[in-house]
Amino acid sequence: MAAARREMGAESATAEREIVISRVIDAPQELVFEAFTEVRHLSRWWGPDGFTTTTRSFEFREGGEWVFVLHGPDGTDYSEWIGWTRIVPPERIELLHGETRDDPDAFESVLTFAAAGAATRIVMRTVFPTRELRDEAAEKYHAIEGGEQTLGSLAAYVTDLARKGAES
Numbered sequence: 001m002a003a004a005r006r007e008m009g010a011e012s013a014t015a016e017r018e019i020v021i022s023r024v025i026d027a028p029q030e031l032v033f034e035a036f037t038e039v040r041h042l043s044r045w046w047g048p049d050g051f052t053t054t055t056r057s058f059e060f061r062e063g064g065e066w067v068f069v070l071h072g073p074d075g076t077d078y079s080e081w082i083g084w085t086r087i088v089p090p091e092r093i094e095l096l097h098g099e100t101r102d103d104p105d106a107f108e109s110v111l112t113f114a115a116a117g118a119a120t121r122i123v124m125r126t127v128f129p130t131r132e133l134r135d136e137a138a139e140k141y142h143a144i145e146g147g148e149q150t151l152g153s154l155a156a157y158v159t160d161l162a163r164k165g166a167e168s
Contacts, residue, residue: 017134021147022123024116027158031165032120033090033113035158036060045157046070048146062087065101081106097126105133122151 025032035041039058046053050073057067062084070078079099086094091113098106109126124147128134137143 017129017131018125018127019134019138019143019147020123020125021144021151022121023148023151023155025120025122025151025155025158026118027120027155027162028118029113029115029120030090031158031162032122032154033093035154035161036093036111037089041157042066045153046150047153048142048149049073049153060084060087105129107133107137122154124151 035045037060039055042058043053043055047070052071054069054071055066056069057065059065064084066080066082066084068080068082070080072078081098081100081103083096083101084093085096085108086092093111095109095111096106097109105128107126107128109124111125112123114121114123126143126147128137
């Protein structure tokens with residue numbers, strides 16, 4: 001069923017243990033990919049609407065990690081950890097994401113970046129260890145809406161960078 005929804009072009013779909021979100025961004029593939037590779041970019045767009053990010057450490061390489069705090073609009077702080085497991089510039093990033101390096105509930109995400117003319121189609125596929133954890137992420141933490149908002153922030157950020165680059 002989820003595969004059929006994806007083939008029909010659905011922008012968000014969930015399967016048994018996964019959440020899939022995609023978006024076409026009006027910016028070149030290399031620029032969209034680059035927005036994931038440096039803190040100076042990530043701090044400008046990462047997270048759902050109203051959230052900000054404070055980075056504790058960041059090393060974008062296979063085996064590297066990003067340790068950060070996501071600050072919610074209600075004042076709640078969320079400790080976060082991402083371990084980069086595979087990086088294929090400018091096409092693919094695979095990562096493990098949890099609260100800490102040892103989080104037993106950490107989930108895997110694969111981000112793909114494909115040129116779509118002058119734009120880029122990004123697909124974020126997240127697979128949770130269990131269906132229950134996927135359901136909790138979707139229902140309690142609004143992961144689908146948050147993911148869509150995050151990609152919306154990414155789109156606004158890189159579209160602005162591309163426009164400014166074209167004006168230079």
